[in-house]
Every structure is written in structure tokens, then in C-alpha cells.
Amino acid sequence: MYAALWRALPGPTWAKALQAAVLLAVVVAVCFRWVFPVLEPLMPFADVTVGP
Amino acid sequence: MARRLLGVAGELLVTLGALLLLFVVWQLWWTDVVANRQAAQVVERLREDFADDTGSTAAGGDGVAPVGLPSGAFALLHVPRFGDGWVRPVLDGTDREVLASGVGHYDGTAGPGEVGNFAVAGHRTTWGRPFHDIDRLRAGDRVLVETADHVYVYAVTGHEVVPPTEVDVVAAVPGDPGAAPERAVLTMTSCHPRYSAAERYVVHAELLDTLDPADLDPALSAATEG
Numbered sequence: 001m002y003a004a005l006w007r008a009l010p011g012p013t014w015a016k017a018l019q020a021a022v023l024l025a026v027v028v029a030v031c032f033r034w035v036f037p038v039l040e041p042l043m044p045f046a047d048v049t050v051g052p
Numbered sequence: 053m054a055r056r057l058l059g060v061a062g063e064l065l066v067t068l069g070a071l072l073l074l075f076v077v078w079q080l081w082w083t084d085v086v087a088n089r090q091a092a093q094v095v096e097r098l099r100e101d102f103a104d105d106t107g108s109t110a111a112g113g114d115g116v117a118p119v120g121l122p123s124g125a126f127a128l129l130h131v132p133r134f135g136d137g138w139v140r141p142v143l144d145g146t147d148r149e150v151l152a153s154g155v156g157h158y159d160g161t162a163g164p165g166e167v168g169n170f171a172v173a174g175h176r177t178t179w180g181r182p183f184h185d186i187d188r189l190r191a192g193d194r195v196l197v198e199t200a201d202h203v204y205v206y207a208v209t210g211h212e213v214v215p216p217t218e219v220d221v222v223a224a225v226p227g228d229p230g231a232a233p234e235r236a237v238l239t240m241t242s243c244h245p246r247y248s249a250a251e252r253y254v255v256h257a258e259l260l261d262t263l264d265p266a267d268l269d270p271a272l273s274a275a276t277e278g
Contacts, residue, residue, distance in 0.1 A: 001063045028074065036078045041148065045079065047249035048183070048242045049146045049158070049173040050219050 079178055083152070087180030090153040094125045094141040102128075102200045102265065127164050129155050129172070129182075130196040130268075132276040133189055140182045142197070146173045155182055158222050161239075164197040165204040165262055168233040171222035176242040176253065183242035186253050187211075194275035195238060195257050196268070203268045205275075206238045206257035213244055214252050221254045235259070 009016040124144035131138055142164075146156035155174040162168030174183035189195075193208040214221055221241065224233040236259035244253035263271055 001060045031071065031074055032078050032082055036075055039075070040079070043079075044249045045178065045243075045247060047216065048151065048175055048252070049156070050214070050216060050221055050241055050252050050254075 083178045084180055087152050087175075087178075091140055091180055091182070094143070094153050095128060095139055098125050098128055098141055102198070124150070125154070126157075126199065128198040130198060130272060131189075131193075132196075132272060133193045134185050136276065140174070140180075142172060151175055152179050154180075161222055162224065162233070162236070164199050165202060165236055165259060167236050168224040169222060169226060169237050169239050170197070171239040171241070173241045176244065177246050183240060183253075184246075186240060186242045186255055187244075189255050194260075194271075195240075196271060196275070197238070198265065198268055201265070203263040203265055203271065204236075204259060205261040205263060205271060207260045208255060208257045209237075211253065211255045214254055216249065216252055218252065218254075221252075221256075226256055 006016060006020070009019045011019075125141045126144065127142040129140050129142050141154035142157055143150045143154050144157055145159055150156045151173065155172045158171040158173065161171040164170050174186075175181050176183050176186065189208050189211065191208055191210055195206040195208065197204040197206065212221070220227050220229050222239055223229040223231075225231040226237060226239055238257040238259070240255040240257075242253050243249045244251045261271075
């Protein structure tokens, strides 16, 4: 899977590495900004209020 | 073919593991970064508001664009036991968004200094963890609530650990939901134990004194030394 992705990226090795790093950064950013905040309420770590 | 499928499955599992680790990083580190920044902004705005002496909330129309800032901030909570200069904003409600910016005031409970129970909730871990050290509060410790017009000085009377459904702790008379309140008390709730939400750590305090805002700093240094 990742090997196929690596082959699909154009350019010499340094360009491939740069693109891979950018892709990784995008994945992290999307997770931090949108994915994890949606998942968090489903996790039982941080409820601080009392309620029925 | 089977080996290729196995390889892809392995890579997917490794990816899933990496994502789970990333979630932990986000939860334990990034939420603190975001929440502390938010809280600092709200504190700054509240201070400006108080200095203007309008007595309005942070949502008041002072011309500063409230971009990304939650409205409903109305007080500053000072807890000397949590550290020198420790301050967090108190906001209306106990929604997740509210608790990501500071301490939340339970809807329907008394206001600061009012007869009844001024009940607030704050994170013990993650999201700036305002009440991380709630278990370090001891009887007699001061908790100061600063509003535009007054500073209310509460003294801690004790704590309890209760199940999450124990709503009586935020009743007007804590532990006695039917009773009519005669005293002004403050209740702080947070999760317990740390990194869990199995129980709630609850601290009770009672109103000791009402000061002029100008007397805040002397009262804080007195509480820190005491």
C-alpha cells in the first residue's frame, strides 16, 4: 500500500520524501482539527459534571 | 496474491496503531494547548470588561470582535492553592465547548456570592485541566470569585468523591435537594480519578467575605501566604 504510494509520487527521492511529509502533515492536521474532536465525546475520559 | 493482501492488512493495522497513538497525543497535549490559549484570551477580555466598569459580560459590545470566543464569560476564578497567579474564566453552562475555555457554571445554580450553591465544573485532565489539582484543596483554603463589581471569598469546607449521577452535590443546599438555602456556598466538580470519568471529585466551600475589586490583590497574597 505505502510502497505503491511511494512509486506513485513523482520526482526524485528528495521530492518524494517532501511530498510524503506534506501528506503526513495533512493527515495529522485533519485528525487534530476534525476527526478527533468528533471521536472524543465517545471516549469516557473527561466527563467532569454531575448529571442524571 | 494472499501475501500481498496480508501485507496490505499489516500496513492497515500499523496505520491504525499510529492513529491511536496520535489520538493520545492530541488528547493529552493538543487539547491543553488549545484550551489554555482560549482561557487566556477570555481572561484578558474579562479583565478589559471589568476595567471598563460596565459590568457586562465578555459578550458585551465593546467593539472587539469576539471571533472564536465563547460568550457568557462572567467571572474569574482565583485559586491560590493551584499556584501563584492561577486564574480561569467562569462561563455560563457546562457544555463541552464551554469547558474547553475555562470553568463552567451549572445552569440553574446560584450566581457568585448569592445565597444558594454557586456550582462550577472544570476538567481534571485534558482541555487545559483547570481542576487538575482539585484534590490538593484543604479545608480553609481560599477560593476567590471575581466579578465586575465584587470579589467573593469562599473558604473550602471539605470534599467528597461521588458517583457521576449524584446531582445532589450541586443542589442549593448540597446533599439536601429539597431544602431552602440560607447560606451562600460554592461547589466545584471534576472527574475522578485522573484520566477516568468513573467518579466525580467534589469540593465544597462557603462564603466568607465580600470585597471590593480593589482589594483582590491583597486578599490573594494573604491567601497565598496563609
